[in-house]
Amino acid sequence: MTRSTPKTIVNDNPFMKPMEWVSLALLVGVIFILLPMLLDAFRLNLVGKYLTYSFVALGLVICWGFGGILSLGQGVFFGLGGYLMAMYLKLEASSVENTKIQSTPGIPDFMDWNQITELPWFWKPFTSLPFTLIAVLVVPAFFAFVIGTAMFRRRVGGTYFAIITQAIAAILTILIVGQQGYTGGINGITDLRTLHGWDIRTDSAHNILYFVNAGLLVACILFAQAVKKSKLGRILLAMRDKEDRVRFSGYQVASFKTFAFCLAAVFAAIGGAMFTLQVGFMSPSFVGIVPSIEMVIYAAVGGRLSLFGAVWGTLLVNWAKTTFSESFPELWLFGLGGLFILVVLAFPNGLAGIYRTYVEPRLTRRVKALEPAPAVALSHAAE
Amino acid sequence: MFGDYSLGDLGAIFAMQGFAGLILFSVYVLMALGLAIIFGQMGVINMAHGEFMILGAYMTYLCSNFFQTQLPALFPAYFFIAMALAFLASGALGMLVEWALIRHLYKRPLDTLLATWGLSLILQQAYRSIFGAREVGVELPSWLIGSVQVTDTIEIPINGMFVMAITTLITVGVALLMYRSRFGAQVRAVVQNRAMAGAVGIDTERVDRLTFGLGCGIAGIAGSAFTMVGSTGPTSGQLYIVDTFLIVVFGGAASLLGTIASAFSISQTQSTLEFFLSGSTAKVLTLLAVVGILMLRPQGLFTLKVRR
Numbered sequence A: 001m002t003r004s005t006p007k008t009i010v011n012d013n014p015f016m017k018p019m020e021w022v023s024l025a026l027l028v029g030v031i032f033i034l035l036p037m038l039l040d041a042f043r044l045n046l047v048g049k050y051l052t053y054s055f056v057a058l059g060l061v062i063c064w065g066f067g068g069i070l071s072l073g074q075g076v077f078f079g080l081g082g083y084l085m086a087m088y089l090k091l092e093a094s095s096v097e098n099t100k101i102q103s104t105p106g107i108p109d110f111m112d113w114n115q116i117t118e119l120p121w122f123w124k125p126f127t128s129l130p131f132t133l134i135a136v137l138v139v140p141a142f143f144a145f146v147i148g149t150a151m152f153r154r155r156v157g158g159t160y161f162a163i164i165t166q167a168i169a170a171i172l173t174i175l176i177v178g179q180q181g182y183t184g185g186i187n188g189i190t191d192l193r194t195l196h197g198w199d200i201r202t203d204s205a206h207n208i209l210y211f212v213n214a215g216l217l218v219a220c221i222l223f224a225q226a227v228k229k230s231k232l233g234r235i236l237l238a239m240r241d242k243e244d245r246v247r248f249s250g251y252q253v254a255s256f257k258t259f260a261f262c263l264a265a266v267f268a269a270i271g272g273a274m275f276t277l278q279v280g281f282m283s284p285s286f287v288g289i290v291p292s293i294e295m296v297i298y299a300a301v302g303g304r305l306s307l308f309g310a311v312w313g314t315l316l317v318n319w320a321k322t323t324f325s326e327s328f329p330e331l332w333l334f335g336l337g338g339l340f341i342l343v344v345l346a347f348p349n350g351l352a353g354i355y356r357t358y359v360e361p362r363l364t365r366r367v368k369a370l371e372p373a374p375a376v377a378l379s380h381a382a383e
Numbered sequence B: 001m002f003g004d005y006s007l008g009d010l011g012a013i014f015a016m017q018g019f020a021g022l023i024l025f026s027v028y029v030l031m032a033l034g035l036a037i038i039f040g041q042m043g044v045i046n047m048a049h050g051e052f053m054i055l056g057a058y059m060t061y062l063c064s065n066f067f068q069t070q071l072p073a074l075f076p077a078y079f080f081i082a083m084a085l086a087f088l089a090s091g092a093l094g095m096l097v098e099w100a101l102i103r104h105l106y107k108r109p110l111d112t113l114l115a116t117w118g119l120s121l122i123l124q125q126a127y128r129s130i131f132g133a134r135e136v137g138v139e140l141p142s143w144l145i146g147s148v149q150v151t152d153t154i155e156i157p158i159n160g161m162f163v164m165a166i167t168t169l170i171t172v173g174v175a176l177l178m179y180r181s182r183f184g185a186q187v188r189a190v191v192q193n194r195a196m197a198g199a200v201g202i203d204t205e206r207v208d209r210l211t212f213g214l215g216c217g218i219a220g221i222a223g224s225a226f227t228m229v230g231s232t233g234p235t236s237g238q239l240y241i242v243d244t245f246l247i248v249v250f251g252g253a254a255s256l257l258g259t260i261a262s263a264f265s266i267s268q269t270q271s272t273l274e275f276f277l278s279g280s281t282a283k284v285l286t287l288l289a290v291v292g293i294l295m296l297r298p299q300g301l302f303t304l305k306v307r308r
Helices: A018-038 A041-066 A074-093 A109-113 A121-127 A129-153 A158-178 A203-229 A231-241 A243-248 A253-279 A289-302 A307-327 A329-345 A350-370 A372-381 B007-042 B049-069 B072-100 B109-131 B158-180 B182-192 B194-199 B204-229 B236-251 B256-276 B279-296
Strands: B147-149 B155-157
Touching (some): A018 A041, A018 A203, A018 A307, A041 A203, A041 A231, A074 A158, A158 B109, A203 A231, A203 A253, A231 A253, A243 A253, A307 A329, B007 B049, B007 B204, B007 B236, B007 B256, B049 B204, B049 B236, B072 B204, B109 B236, B147 B158, B155 B158, B158 B204, B158 B256, B182 B194, B194 B204, B236 B256, B236 B279, B256 B279
Antiparallel strands (some): B147 B155
């Protein structure tokens, strides 16, 4: 295509379009300034907990929205991240002087209750913080890599992949609940106290962790945006729409899918680790089928194609859940079920879709009316 | 793990566990049949299938109460009426759901998964509001209680045999319907080539609706049979849904024989392992084996060649 006016070269593919910068600023403003100003320590901690779920939703936008791979087992990776973090915190909390009333001092209390007298080998490395932090990122990625490679190489996708990831979530839950002596069973790993000597149960610690969490979230959004903008992101989109054509063009479709799945897993694991730090425990109820599929609805409500939408969707659904289940616990499940159906039937692109079809055209029209010349580039960019 | 048992004991254990596995197999087959028909034909994943099953179970529970208080004379035979009602109730609800929800989503199979999950949440809460959160059990008529002593170490419960007989009947019925009737021929035509089936004058929408209703109705019968071996609660259906999906996928979609073979192998493995290991370990090992095999052979055990 030849340009008629070569002098005004517009960057056709900027890192973020103007409207996206506005969305980012809005999100940062709300998370970093508005919410901490408005909410008390307890509510802010609650929002922090919700934000950890939005890491999962963000991963789902990449893997489901862009890549077309619906994973119903993201709870597995959220749980892995959370459990690995909890193992470190639990070991620190079970020092010999803290646990001297046990028959074997120095091991986590639930192991003592289950007549285990020695720390199992896979718990031993988790006395080291650097090892734990690396494990939080590497173990879920490796796990996702194995699953992804095995399945995408054989061209398993769509509903089959969804069912198999769901089965994996079921397996991991049954395993954690069954192996009580090694995992804490159905109660999970509780009574976590300090992170490298720093008490994480105080209000000030909660506050700091909230901001660390929010910062990590913004970093993940920017990373996801970079992926979306890169050639890789375009291949993901192309693959979702016409997989065969991408394959016939010579791309290794399986590798790209595996990458998207691994990235989603790492995001989920970061969320899980931050969840453990802020909430102070981890249990199998965040691993299984039900939480995994609920996390999908966060991404669906926010808009499966929108990175920012994922965060808003998570906050909105969880806010509704807390509000309704506090006052009308009976109605909440009807509401959640209805939400699943409504989003799928009427708003397949979620909040972001509603914004894009109803709000944005009006906004840009107004901007256009104000200053006609630059607004052309703006409206073009905001498409 | 075999050391403590004599050879005769082991034989008896395998026979008894095998039989326990057969009861599990029957419930699995009934559930998976409905799911396989729906998944095979329409590619729709019905996450609410467990709730359709529980609807059948609650219908049986209501029937049992009704006959006990109002018509005690007919109580010994109530089960057959309950089963028919369970089939009709689940089937009718299934057709309603297909009309209101599923038919809008045929182009987006992953979205039906989410929508039917939402439906399952709504149904669960509805059961909880109507029947209460506690599990309920049905009163069995006297001729179904007790067991048959085969040898001095092996005994077989009568209700288990009854469930197996029902399963056999239903399976044969479905096979006849699918392979010997006009409706079955239409269903198979739609599976193989939807556009062509429509072109020769088959009302594909009607076939879809009836098939969905049939699948859900069979789930209702599964629920009815389920009440004889377990108690029913609002969330009992969810416990079985993953297993059932794995059975359908493992057997190969759209293959009745595959569904039966995979239900058999999964239930037998699980119940035999359960005796020697803890229940959760047995379950984990079985599911892991199935997932592992599926990763190596994603098309399942038996496949139907379909032009796509």
